[in-house]
Amino acid sequence: MPGIVRALTDSDLGHGGTFSPITKPSSTAIKTKINGQSPVRIGDSYPSHTLISGEDVHPIRAASTGSSKVKIEGSFVHRATDSISCGDTAATGSDDVIVNS
Ligand SMILES: [Zn+2]
Numbered sequence: 001m002p003g004i005v006r007a008l009t010d011s012d013l014g015h016g017g018t019f020s021p022i023t024k025p026s027s028t029a030i031k032t033k034i035n036g037q038s039p040v041r042i043g044d045s046y047p048s049h050t051l052i053s054g055e056d057v058h059p060i061r062a063a064s065t066g067s068s069k070v071k072i073e074g075s076f077v078h079r080a081t082d083s084i085s086c087g088d089t090a091a092t093g094s095d096d097v098i099v100n101s
Contacts, residue, residue: 003093003097003099004094004098004099005063005077005080005090005093005094007024008024009024009035010024010090010091010092010094011023012049012084012090013088019051019058021049022049025046027045029044029072029075034097040063041071041073042077048060049088058086061088063083063085063090064082064084065083066082068101069099079093
C-alpha cells in the first residue's frame with residue numbers, strides 16, 4: 001500500500017545502502033500538505049548521493065514514477081516504492097495517505 005512521499009519526512013533506499021547519504025526529496029508541491037508535510041510528485045528532485053566507495057556519483061536525481069491517476073498541483077504523486085531517475089527507490093511514504101494507482 002504505497003503512501004505519498006513527503007519532503008522532510010521520507011527518504012530513498014540509497015540503492016540498498018550502497019550509496020550515501022540517504023536523502024530526502026528537495027522539491028515538492030508548494031500549497032498542498034500531506035500529514036503536515038509537502039508532498040513529492042514526479043519530476044520533483046532528490047539531492048545527489050555517492051557510492052560509499054566514492055567511485056560513482058548520481059548528481060541529478062528526480063522522482064521518476066508515481067500514480068497514473070492522482071495529481072497534486074498538476075503533477076502525478078510519487079509514492080513509497082516508486083522509482084527515482086538514477087535507479088534508486090523511494091523507501092518510505094505516508095502511513096495513512098495511500099494512492100494505489
Ligand atoms: Zn542513485
